[in-house]
Amino acid sequence: MHPDPAEPAPLPAFAGRVIDLVDTIPSGRVLSYGDVAELLEYGGPRQVGQVMSRYGSATSWWRVVRADGRLPQGHEAEARARHLAEGTPLTSRGVDMRRARWDGVGGS
DNA sequence: GCAATGACTGGTA
DNA sequence: TTACCAGCCATTG
Numbered sequence A: 001m002h003p004d005p006a007e008p009a010p011l012p013a014f015a016g017r018v019i020d021l022v023d024t025i026p027s028g029r030v031l032s033y034g035d036v037a038e039l040l041e042y043g044g045p046r047q048v049g050q051v052m053s054r055y056g057s058a059t060s061w062w063r064v065v066r067a068d069g070r071l072p073q074g075h076e077a078e079a080r081a082r083h084l085a086e087g088t089p090l091t092s093r094g095v096d097m098r099r100a101r102w103d104g105v106g107g108s
Numbered sequence B: 001g002c003a004a005t006g007a008c009t010g011g012t013a
Numbered sequence C: 001t002t003a004c005c006a007g008c009c010a011t012t013g
Helices: A013-022 A033-040 A045-058 A076-086
Strands: none
């Protein structure tokens, strides 16, 4: 293989997968951090959170929430506004996981 | 190479 | 119901 000198994005392998998957989440649906790690068959929820913290701004980060439906720590208000605009099922706590959780396959 | 970090999770009190 | 604790594991310093 030839090393490509024009590679400005030395992203960690995991980061690229996370961003790609998050970008695939349909509007109005969400995944938990643990779900993302499980679908990627790699790492864990903490690793997904770290990727979002660093590179999340480049994708629909608000569609990734905590397993209990709470919004990302430190971005609750902003995420909430995004979900309201997309029509995501919400509860008083955050996202209604029973209705908004995406299975990663397209099944409603 | 080693130690600490973190947009987490599930279980227990 | 809420609050706290230990485990988790790639990435970063």
